[in-house]
Amino acid sequence: MNYAPRTFREFAVLKDILYGSEDGSTPSSAVDGGGNRESRKDHITDKLLERLFASTLPAADAVNGGSSNVDVAERLQDQKNRPAFSVPVMARNFSRLNARIGVVFRLQYKILRILIWRNPNHTFSALAVYSFLCLYPFLLVLFPVAVILLGFMVPAFVQRHPPPPSPLPSFPVPSEGPPLAEARELRPVPELSRDFLMNMRDIQNAMDDFTRAYDNVVGHLTRPTSFKDEQYSSAVYIALLVVGGFMFVISPYLPWRHIFLVWGWAVVCMGHPKARRFLKSSHDMYLSRREHELSNLFDSLVEQDIVLDEPAEQRHVEIFELQRQKNSDVDEWDDWLFSAAPYDSLSPQRASKQRPQGVRFLDEVWPPVGWKFAQNSAWKLDLRPEEWVLQRAVVGADVDNNSKWVYDKTLSGCRGEWRRRRWLRVCERQGAGAE
Known part of the structure; x- marks a missing residue:
């Protein structure tokens, strides 16, 4: 279906609502009978934007970073009591946030100045407070009061x-x-003031920092955690499982207060300018080559010790051969079709007097989606019809163990006009990327 004409009309109406028509008139749909024209205009804008997003914008799949259908349903359920997307609401909320977020960036810069030793007195004071909190954890309850x-x-x-x-x-x-x-x-800063513009610049740079950090984290975690390389991810999984079990056993006996104290001092000391220069030169001189050698050693161990040679999962696919009696007085049957359901007397299709659905020939039967027929497999007749009759709870069935046909059975005890038998064939699951 082509949505272009409707989309162009909606864009035209949206432009008239937001900016007015070319002749200077106001659209009649934007004028409220009660005099509240602006709210009516915003409401119509919101509805048009929702329709445009729903009809024209594609959805990203979960593999490419989008949300799955379950996540989308849950998010829609959570957002039902929240305002819908709106350009005026977005602009208003951004302006309000920008006028109040300065305290967050001031706190961020203060912590950064402590970590990079801008003022050593402040850094040592922060380390002293951190040391007291590590050695005496009960001071954490007094920290918010202080x-x-x-x-x-x-x-x-x-x-x-x-x-x-x-x-x-x-x-x-x-x-x-x-x-x-x-x-x-404490009041929000005025719009278009110096602090307001500084907050806008900080928000702009924070978005870039978050994007870079997100790409960096995802880039480092994709290979070990996504099982794209199953050997490597399996080795990481086993290593983490062993480390987790080991830490679970020994963690009650570790001096966690002193560990946090030492690591906190170590991290802050590594932020000193001289320490950063020393660590960078040491890394370039000694550790870079070792990192490459250790990475190659781990890859070789993974390739030797992690062997993934599991055979593909196999199952049986079934199809029912249906035949219909030509004449009730003559034991002659017409080949009808091959159907996925046995079309018994209590099946929904037969109860609603619908004809069975299927294909005319056995070669036209295809495996389910994501599966393929196993190599050198062929259709075989099910020699135990009693089992699938019991599994499917087929009522009123007359099983012929000689010919393996299952006949309908009427109330008078005679055989009905339909009979069926089951054929089986082995199919196996296809791997990712298989056609």
Whole structure:
């Protein structure tokens, strides 16, 4: 079905709603009878965008990074009480977020300055706090209280009671008496201000950082975890299983407080400029070649020890040969067709008086999707018709063990007008990429 004319019409109406028609008039559908024209315009815009997305935009499959059908259904269920996609809502929410997200980036830059040793006094102070938290974990419950007191309330009090000016550097002792300044209020930054534009630049760079980090993580995790290379992923799976079991056994006996303390100091010390230069030169001089040798050694061990020679899964595919009696007085039968169902007296097709569905010849029967007939396999007659009759709970059946036909049985005990027998053939599952 061609959606182009409808799509062009919807785009034309959408353009008229957002920007007005070329003759300066306003579309009648955008004018609300109660006077609320703007809300009516936004509502129509939302509906048109939803229709455009549903009818014209393709969906990415789960293999290419998209969502599966189950994920899509769950997300739609979770989003049913949330606003639908809307360009005005998107612009408004972005503006509100940009005016308030500055505190997140200020915290990010403070942590970064600590890690790169911009001010050694701040870095050592942070390491001291981290050391106390590692050695005395019960201080974690006091940490939020200390952050609120020292990070919010004390600076707010000092701002209302500023210390008197002094030429000597000293600890800022608040002035006594009534407050000398107004209380500081945390408000969103004004639009198009310096802080607003700085937040926009930080958001832009954060999106690039997230994209690079995502691509880097996915690039390193694809080969060991996706089983695209089954030998390599199997070796990684076994190694992780062994390491996980070993850590589960010995983890209660490890001094975790001292481990976190040492690793925390080590990570922060590696961020020092001199340490970074030393680590980079050491890596380029000694470790780069070792990494390549270890990677080749691991690949050779995987190729030698991990052998994937499992045969393809095999199953039997069945087909029923149906025949119909020519005349009730003569034991003569017409070849009718080959059907996937036995077309017994209680089958839905027969109950609704529909003709059986199938093919006329056995060579026209194909295996299920994703399967193929095994090599050197042929159709074989099922020599035990009683088993599939019992498995399918076929009622009113007369089994002929000599000819392997299963006849219909009428209420009077006579044989009916239909009979069937089952044929079997071995099929095996096809691998990925097979036609």
